[in-house]
Amino acid sequence: MSTLAINGGEPIRTKSFPTWPTLDPADIEAFENIYNSRRWGVGGTKVPEFAQQFAEFQGANFGVCVNSGTTALYIALKAAGVCPGDEVITTPYTFQATVVAILMTHAVPVFVDTAPDSFLIDVSKIEDAITEKTKAILPVHIAGYPSDLDTLVEISNKHNIKIIEDCAQAHGGEWRGKGVGSWGHFGCFSFQSSKNLCAGEGGIILMNDRELYERTWALHNCGRTPPDAEFDNIEPFGANFRMTEWQAALLLSRLTRLEEETNLRHMNMRWLDGWFGEIPGIKVTPIDPRATRCGSHGYKALFNSEEFEGISRKVFLDAMRAEGIPIGYWYTTPMYRSSFLKSNLFGQDLDYSDVHCPETEKICQSGLALSQNVLMGSEEDMEDIIKAAIKIRRNVGELLSE
Template sequence: MSQLLAIDGGEKSVKRNFPWPIFDEQEVQVVSEVISSGKWGNPDCGDEVEKFEKEFAAFCGSKYAVSCVNGSVSLRLALIACGVKPGDEVIVPPYTFIATASTVIECNCVPVFVDIHPDTYNLDPAKIEAAITSRTKAIIPVHFGGLACDMDAILDIAKRHNLRVIEDAAHAHGAEYKGKKLGSIGDAGSFSFQSSKNLTAGEGGIVVTDDDDLYAIMNSLRNVGRIEGGQWYDHYNPGCNYRITQMQAVLLSQQLKRLPSQTEKRNKNGLYLTELFENIEGILPLVRSEEITMHCYHIYIFKYDASKFGDIPKDKFVEMLAAEGVPCFKGYPHPLYKQPLFQNKNFMCYAIPETVDYTDVICPVAEAACTTEAVWILQNGMLGEREDMEGFVDAVLKIQRAVVLKI
């Protein structure tokens, strides 16, 4: 292999592409059949949505599933159903997509940021209790990248303080903690079907639960406040039309058939990649505990130490790695509390106290992840072959040799 870096015109370490989404004529056929039927809507035009909801609930080992237009809305449905009131506080991590916290704002509640653990980049249970006040009503642990949070510790804290737990499993389709599917462990579990996700229809979301009351409320909220058994123009709750279409449902049902084998492959590749990375100075994969019985690797994350790579900044390293053909990304530029939404308090809500101020919030682990440490390899890359994982490692070593040894 040429030692000239690809970013400088050399040969790439990884030469194949990693397409996403993966589909064939089966997906085309099922969507075509819905289109040809003329029954596109929901719930008055067929039962494909209900069929998919039952399939996904069974997949997760949950009693119920409520589909909706996206993962952000599924979080919002869960929060409202869990009984949060204006002015209540909800504990969230700062290293996640904006929706984990912005949906709390939409509910007229206050996000309280608790730092992540340096080994996992998930919500650190040891720091949760110090953030709990009399106004705290819920915790939203995010299974970031598909790596399960320490759910035993989080559930223990929640039980002792009478808090609801809503799992943000937007990255975690098919992942497991102690043999249980993520999303099925807390009071409710929220998933996204946005185009980058391990299970996708381009857009969409779903929330699972075993709680009869939570299901009834969420089911009503996503269907303009209607209730089961009620009349079409009777509205009992302040919901909206958050329903998905028949076309999305059949596409998701078809994609769900592919998910178990894809998850197994990502899991196997992730274990192998970690084994290979352990021999590279300056590359530290996130820690995977024994409780994690399946990792779906929506994102494979490793911590980058610039001092072992000629002190080149993380952003430059990721640029060089991408040029080598590795499907990678530098991650979030800063923690959520540094977003203009929070710094400027542009909430447009009436119940968030004037005393709430995010300008002095500092979560050191999240800060380091954003600025200097975290490098992401994307889930489509984790569907590669064993030799592709070796190619990813070769690319890292090639960069290291070039910047440290100048060869």
């Protein structure tokens, strides 16, 4: 008789994991207040209030709210002075928006491989990729795991190159106790529906420098100066990339819960690391001890087929799902293999056929991922994930083809 659920055995669980986004009556009240205020857009108080509170939450001096994470990256690149033909160093293991934002400025993305097993840019390889055209470095704190910000800041200072942190997946993440997004010249976050702090759509750019703040403000708001401007119209040019009061009100309400939710996800992530690390064939992502809190927009690990009696990642994932665990993987293609880099709508025709990043290519094939809502589960929920993996490991013989 078969034990594994995929072969007809009893599954480890049939109940679902927490759903996202969570609902709270306080959010509805926030909406009603906006409705009754008749100030739904520019001139309202919620957008500036949220910008200030979120900047404080992540440890930055200023925040400029925009309509998406992609916009946040685009505006930050422009405020950093990135021009057509400049080069921007980034990671090939990311969501396409990171790369599309660079293309939107007509600059050229330069890909630096990820560090072994880490899913994050290998900071030891960045200096080799710097040329006289390099204008910015765009690290991505993927799944909320903070990149090595100490080294990034050091490189930035040494070469006078701007750092734009892509924090779209890293709300609440901290490096040496200080929020991600407050280390580089700019920190860009997304509030799209799946994100750990969400309002359907939206984004924010954080920064510490007043001059960069005023430039960013103008770029997102038709060239206007911010109400608290200290400089004379630093950037007289921009367009409408503004956030609405509805979004800001919802974000303010949800921000009150982010600290607790981030701690829960981080705790569950570390707990899963401890247990997965004991299972031959599953490798946990090394976490730098300076990454004091992970934004945990999901959980990541690596599957090693050879150490799992030769079964493929697909077979393992199918067996886990049959046990009731919604596990999958994220990116399967390194960004430099994206078809949109060749003859895209911004008129570029970029050829990356000679680019190979072996570590990224490896993780694209072997990565495992749980989404952030799963990390909002209870201790018992986490135990079920581990129980399912152990059950499959013990009964792997059932999955081996004759």
